[in-house]
Each structure stands twice: as structure tokens, then as C-alpha cells.
Amino acid sequence: MYDVNYEELLQKGVKKSDPSWKIVSCKNGWEYDTxxxxxxSISTEQNWVCENSALPSTAQAIFFCGAILGGLVFGWIADRFGRIPALVGTNLIGLVGGVATIFCSGFWAFSFCRFLVGMAFDNCFTMMYILVLEYVGPKWRTFVANMSIAIFFTFAASVLPWIAYYLADWKLLCLVTSAPLLFGLLTPWMVPESARWLVSQGKTDKAIGILQNLSRYNRTNVGENIYEKFRISCAKAQKEEDSERTYTVLDLFKTPRLRRITIVLIILWMAISLVFDGHVRNVETLGLDVFLTFTIASATEFPADTFLTMVLDVWGRRWLAAGSLIISGIFSLLATVVPVGIPSATSAILGRFAINISYNIGLQYVAEILPTVVRAQGVALVHIMGYVASIISPFVVYLANISTSLPLLILGVLGVLSGLLALFLPETLDQELPQTLQDGENFGLGQKIWDFPCIKKKEVQSEPQLRRTSFRRASIRESFRGAVRSSMINRSSIRSGKSICVPENQIV
Structure with missing residues (x-):
């Protein structure tokens, strides 16, 4: 507040403040607009305003620092000890941090708890996402990955502000949103470990046990000779691959092509995260109340994910990612030149709709391109860089104080440029997930930048009773069949110059 005598100023007829007046801390407390x-909120309870107004933003920055550490820690745990331990761990730390937030009475205690919640942020989702992708066959991969987001995420995010409005207590809201993470502790008894990960770690017998349970559940008869061939081929492949080696995220940068792909993925995801979060924050300029704004922004996920589910396995990942980013950029730029009001708001919402598509493609795209042995760590690294970009987004939106067009101008240009960059990635449609680092290095070789799955001539192949399987050319429009005909078997077959004949009626 200004350190002046207001009564004297009013008597002198001064009714406008002078920025040159001395400023001191508020002496009479605050009243908050409710x-x-x-x-x-904790900000109003702790009076994080005026000279302390930066504390909430600082706490948010500390939250994202936790997300960065969590991505590194749980990514390493997932690749070293398994997907299930990482999934349980990230849910547990999120539960502890969320509940502990209720008892915070100071800034640093609150920031520490938000740091813990940040460690779980996104990781509790991506670990589950990786596990699902490694079990679900290519035929259903897009449907499961995107419709789960379209239905459950959209519904929960849309009702969240109204739960907050009904509870009208930030501490109770923390408890209600954190308590469900407790169910994550039941994961080891409800969800099997990734068979792909087990094979990559040389634990073939455990993988076979899981596959046998799944075949019984699916009421499918698989001959013991198939599992024996699987076991022998995996052992041979593991010996050649040096199964005792410990892989780290640095292995993604040791070979030229895989390094280039990883760098492009990082830049692309940073751009997607920044544009996505920028659109979320910029929606507030539409003039709606905060609860309705949050609901509208979240509701755009459902049509975007539904559309994506319908076309992703037809148009492919690469061109759809590029197209949605470019379209988002175009509508963002259009919002800066059309009249303010309904035209600009409509353009901004369409830009948000398009970036929703890009965001969900990116989630699946990254997990499909990176090889199994470092997939969790690689996905975590890419997402960590996305967190870094997300920290910048509030400052991009803050530029609206200088010019209301600046945020959308930046988001638009970034969307168009990153969309063009996406064209340099390999297409993953109808491709087996790469298992080893060498698979990742060779992934997409022979593809051209203008290849478009929708119009590309499809080769007609016969389907005899006895099919010759190959890691490179096997039909992957089969659901869980690829688990028994593991890529480990096929790599071993390729190296030995032999192929394994698998009877059609003995495949899971």
C-alpha cells in the first residue's frame, strides 16, 4: 500500500495515486473476493498476496521440479524392476503427498508436499499407459489407449471443478482427489507384469506363466511345444543380446539414427506440452467463470480422442500428428486477426481441439517408437522435457498483459513449426514395437517422408494354414498373438537364417 496520509490527500482534492509514492506492506489485513x-484457498489462508504473491507460482514451479525427478526415478524403476513396482510406487507417493498437503501450515511444508505430488504427476498415468501398450496388440492399441482417455479422463476432469464447488473446502478436495490413489496398491494382485519387459530381462519362465494364464482366461489352447520353442529362442536371443547388461536412457543417444529420433521426440513433445498448457491457461480470456472454463477446456478431450480413435489406424501417427499441430497453429494465428469476441474465441477453441489430438498422439507415439529395454526411461525423459516447457507456458500467457495477441501468436507459430518437424519421425502404424536398441536404430528404415498409410498401396498376402513368421514383416493386425510369437523368437530366427512355422490354430 502507499505510505501516505489519505485524509490529507482527499482534503487537498487528490483522488489519483502517484506511482512515485513510497510503498509499504499492507497494515490493515486483506478482504478476499469470494x-x-x-x-x-491456502493462498488466502496464508495471505500469499502483495509482496508474497509470487509464492503460489513458486510452489507450482517446485511441483514441476518434483515431476522431473519423478520421471527419472520411476522411469528407471520401471525399466530396472518392472512396470508394476513403478506403477505402485508413483500412486503411493502421490497419495502420501496429497494427504499430507492438508496438514501444511507454511510455504515450505506446502511446497514439499506439492513436490511429492509432482513426482506422481503424469507418471502414475504413463506407467500404466506403457503397461497397456506392451500387452495390447496393434489392432486394439489405438482404441484402448485413446478411448480410456476420452471416457475416463474427460469425465473426471469435467466434473472436478464441480466437486470443488460442492465441497467448498480446499483441504477436503485434496483428500477426495488423493484417496483413490490408494487403489493403486492393489495393482500387483490385479494386473500382470509386462511379458515384454520380462522377456527383455531374461525372465522367460515368468513371461510364459503369464501368457499361459492369459490363454486360459481367453479360453485358447496353446500347445506346450509352442512355449518350448518360445523358451529356447528367447534363451538364444538373450545370450546374443547380453541380458546382463543394464540399460540407461543414455543408450538412446549412442547410435546416430536413434539419437536423431529421440531428439526430435523431445523437441516435439516440448512444443506440444507448451502449446497444450498455453491453450488451457489462455482459455480464461474467454470471459467465463473459472469452473465453467475448466469444464469446457476438459470437455474438448472427448471429441478429440474419439476422432483420433477412428482415424489414427487409418491415417497413421506421423501425418496426423503433423496435421493436427499445424491446424492448431493456424487457428491460433487466426484468433489474433479476427475480431475479438465470438470469432476469436471460436478460433482459440478449435486450436485447443486440434492440440488435444496432438497431445494424445504424442503419448502413444513416443511409447511406440522407443525400444522396450529403455522405453519407460525414454518416455520419462521425453515427458520431463515436456514439464520444463510447461513451466514456461504461464509466462507465455502473461504476455497478454503486453498484447492480447502475443500468447496465441507464439502458440500458433510454435504449432506450425513443430508440425513440420513431426514429419521427420518414422511411422509406427502396423509396425511391431522395437524390442532392442538395434531394433530402435533400424526402426522405420526404408520409409520416406511422403509415405502416407491411407493412400499407400497395400500388399496382398496369402494366409496359409502354416504361416512363416518374421519380426520385420509379420502381420501385426492381430491382438495378443504377437505375445507368443515374441519378437525375441523372431530375431533369433532371423539371425540363424531360419524361420519358425507356427500352426494357425495354436496361436493365442
Whole structure:
């Protein structure tokens, strides 16, 4: 507040403040406007305003620092000890951090708890996402990956602001949103470990046990001779691949082509994260209340994911990622030149719709391109860089104080440029997930930048009773069949110059 005598100024007829007046801390306390948000927050309870107004933003930055550490830690755990331990761990630390937030009475205690929650942020989702992708066959991969987001994420995110409005207590909201993470502790008894990961670690017998359980559940008869061939081929391949080696995320940068792909993925995901978060924050300029704005922004996920599910396995990942990013950029730029109001708001919402598509393609795309032995660590690294970009997004949106067009201008240019960059990635449609680092290095060789799956001539192949399987050319429009005809078998077959004949009626 200004350190002046207001009575004297009013007597002199001064009714406008002078920025040159001396400023001191507020002496008489604060009254908070509860019209838009009809309940208190930790910021209002702790009076994080005026000279302390930067504390909430600092706490948010600390939250993303936790996300960076969590991505490194749980990515390493997932590749070293398994997907299930990482999934349980990230849910557990999120539960502890969320519940502990309720008892915070100071900034640093609150920031530490948000740091813990940040470690779980996104990781509790991506670990589950990786596990699903490694089990679900290519035929259903897109449907399962995207419709789960379209239905469950969209519904939960849309009702979240109204739960907050109904509870009208930030501590109770923390408890209600954190408690469900407790169910994550039941994961080891409900979800099997990734068979792909087990094979990559040389634990073939455990993988076979899981496959046998799944075949019984699916009421499919698989001959013991198939499992024996699987076991022998995996052992041979593991010996050649040096199964005792410990892989790290640095292995992604040791070969030229895999290094280039990883760098492009990092830049692309940073751009997607920044544009996505920028659009989320910029929606507030539409003039709606915060609860309705959040709901509208979240609801755009459903049509975007539904559309994506319908076309992703037809148009492919690469061109759809590029196209959605470019379209998002075009509509963002269009919002800066059309009249302010309904035209600009409509363009901005369409830009948000397109970036939703890009975001969900990116989630699946990254997990499909990176090889199994470092997939969790690689996905974590890419997402960590996305967190770094997300920290920048509030400052991009803050530029609206200088010019209301600046945020959308930056988001638009970034969307168009990153869309063009996406064309330099390999297409993963109808491709087996790469298992080893060498698979990742060779992935997409022979593809051209203008290859478009939708119009590319499809080769007609016969389907005899006895099919010759090959890691490179096997039909992958089969669901869980690829698990028994593991890429480990096929790599061993290729190296030995032999192929394994698998009877059609003995495949899971």
C-alpha cells in the first residue's frame, strides 16, 4: 500500500495515486473476493498476496521440479524392476503427498508436499499407459489407449471443478482427489507384469506363466511345444543380446539414427506440452467463470480422442500428428486477426481441439517408437522435457498483459513449426514395437517422408494354414498373438537364417 496520509490527500482534492509514492506492506489485513471462487484457498489462508504473491507460482514451479525427478526415478524403476513396482510406487507417493498437503501450515511444508505430488504427476498415468501398450496388440492399441482417455479422463476432469464447488473446502478436495490413489496398491494382485519387459530381462519362465494364464482366461489352447520353442529362442536371443547388461536412457543417444529420433521426440513433445498448457491457461480470456472454463477446456478431450480413435489406424501417427499441430497453429494465428469476441474465441477453441489430438498422439507415439529395454526411461525423459516447457507456458500467457495477441501468436507459430518437424519421425502404424536398441536404430528404415498409410498401396498376402513368421514383416493386425510369437523368437530366427512355422490354430 502507499505510505501516505489519505485524509490529507482527499482534503487537498487528490483522488489519483502517484506511482512515485513510497510503498509499504499492507497494515490493515486483506478482504478476499469470494464471488467467483466461493471458498478459501491456502493462498488466502496464508495471505500469499502483495509482496508474497509470487509464492503460489513458486510452489507450482517446485511441483514441476518434483515431476522431473519423478520421471527419472520411476522411469528407471520401471525399466530396472518392472512396470508394476513403478506403477505402485508413483500412486503411493502421490497419495502420501496429497494427504499430507492438508496438514501444511507454511510455504515450505506446502511446497514439499506439492513436490511429492509432482513426482506422481503424469507418471502414475504413463506407467500404466506403457503397461497397456506392451500387452495390447496393434489392432486394439489405438482404441484402448485413446478411448480410456476420452471416457475416463474427460469425465473426471469435467466434473472436478464441480466437486470443488460442492465441497467448498480446499483441504477436503485434496483428500477426495488423493484417496483413490490408494487403489493403486492393489495393482500387483490385479494386473500382470509386462511379458515384454520380462522377456527383455531374461525372465522367460515368468513371461510364459503369464501368457499361459492369459490363454486360459481367453479360453485358447496353446500347445506346450509352442512355449518350448518360445523358451529356447528367447534363451538364444538373450545370450546374443547380453541380458546382463543394464540399460540407461543414455543408450538412446549412442547410435546416430536413434539419437536423431529421440531428439526430435523431445523437441516435439516440448512444443506440444507448451502449446497444450498455453491453450488451457489462455482459455480464461474467454470471459467465463473459472469452473465453467475448466469444464469446457476438459470437455474438448472427448471429441478429440474419439476422432483420433477412428482415424489414427487409418491415417497413421506421423501425418496426423503433423496435421493436427499445424491446424492448431493456424487457428491460433487466426484468433489474433479476427475480431475479438465470438470469432476469436471460436478460433482459440478449435486450436485447443486440434492440440488435444496432438497431445494424445504424442503419448502413444513416443511409447511406440522407443525400444522396450529403455522405453519407460525414454518416455520419462521425453515427458520431463515436456514439464520444463510447461513451466514456461504461464509466462507465455502473461504476455497478454503486453498484447492480447502475443500468447496465441507464439502458440500458433510454435504449432506450425513443430508440425513440420513431426514429419521427420518414422511411422509406427502396423509396425511391431522395437524390442532392442538395434531394433530402435533400424526402426522405420526404408520409409520416406511422403509415405502416407491411407493412400499407400497395400500388399496382398496369402494366409496359409502354416504361416512363416518374421519380426520385420509379420502381420501385426492381430491382438495378443504377437505375445507368443515374441519378437525375441523372431530375431533369433532371423539371425540363424531360419524361420519358425507356427500352426494357425495354436496361436493365442
Amino acid at each position: 464471488v467467483e471462487v466461493p471458498y478459501s
